[in-house]
Amino acid sequence: MNKPIDYVCTHHDPQQRQTAYSLLPKLHHDRWIGIGRLDINSSGLLLFTNNGELANRFMHPKYELEREYAVRVLGEVKEDTLKALQSGVELDDGVAKFVAIVDAGGQGANHWYHVTLKEGRNREVRRLWEAVGHKVSRLHRIRYGPVQLPRAIKPGRYQELEPDATNLLLEFVGLAKLEEQESLPGKANKQRRGTHYKPRNKRR
Numbered sequence: 001m002n003k004p005i006d007y008v009c010t011h012h013d014p015q016q017r018q019t020a021y022s023l024l025p026k027l028h029h030d031r032w033i034g035i036g037r038l039d040i041n042s043s044g045l046l047l048f049t050n051n052g053e054l055a056n057r058f059m060h061p062k063y064e065l066e067r068e069y070a071v072r073v074l075g076e077v078k079e080d081t082l083k084a085l086q087s088g089v090e091l092d093d094g095v096a097k098f099v100a101i102v103d104a105g106g107q108g109a110n111h112w113y114h115v116t117l118k119e120g121r122n123r124e125v126r127r128l129w130e131a132v133g134h135k136v137s138r139l140h141r142i143r144y145g146p147v148q149l150p151r152a153i154k155p156g157r158y159q160e161l162e163p164d165a166t167n168l169l170l171e172f173v174g175l176a177k178l179e180e181q182e183s184l185p186g187k188a189n190k191q192r193r194g195t196h197y198k199p200r201n202k203r204r
Contacts, residue, residue: 001046004155009037009046020046023156035059036067036120036144044069044141045149048158057173058145064118065173068143069125070104072112073134081132085115089131093121096128110137146172 003009007020017040024032033055035047049055057063088097096119104112117124126136142149146168153159161169167177 001048001158002149002153002155003038003043003046005041005043007156008040009034021048024048024158036141038139038141039123039126042139042141043155044139045144045147046141047144047147054170054173054175057175058169059120061119063173065145066099066116066118066143067120067141067145068114068116070112070114070138070140070142071125071129071136072106072110072138073129073136074109075134077111077113077134081134084132085128089128091121091124091127091131096121096124098128114142145169 001020001023003020007018007023009020011019011021013019020034021032027050030050032048032050033052035049035055035058038044038046047058058065082101085098086101088095096117098115099118100114100116102114104114106112115125121127125139129136150159163178170177
């Protein structure tokens with residue numbers, strides 16, 4: 001899904017704000033699991049599945065799946081600041097850093113960078129930039145692990161993964177392919193419950 005700004009990543013919000021889950025098709029006798037979160041002011045790639053083990057492995061720190069963001073910051077960023085962001089910055093919950101920063105251009109007071117992390121702490125991208133004195137004015141996730149957000153998916157829309165793409169994700173985190181899961185006995189075959197759902201590229 002390409003999450004729009006002003007949507008939250010919870011099933012139910014006590015403040016009655018719009019949720020990303022409301023944009024998904026309904027599942028009968030099952031539940032969508034969100035892989036990774038974005039705050040209400042951020043947009044971009046969200047992954048959803050009803051395969052609990054796939055979700056767990058994508059989010060577990062030991063797999064160190066990269067998250068890439070397009071981020072717009074205010075003010076000129078000096079070379080020393082970029083180096084500090086890649087070597088490590090002390091935050092309230094420990095040292096954090098970007099594993100890569102790519103200059104993506106910009107004009108005036110705003111400048112775009114593509115930044116990559118290998119973890120998903122709360123508001124980590126924003127906090128890293130704030131720690132070095134720069135405010136983030138836009139934040140858009142463009143990649144999670146091997147999944148790139150297609151340009152064709154407009155904000156608020158989603159796209160079903162084809163079985164071949166789903167198999168690539170399963171293999172990426174060491175799980176059996178869909179066709180192999182069909183033969184798993186008993187409890188183990190719950191892994192096969194899909195990351196696929198029709199229709200494609202639709203909005204509820």
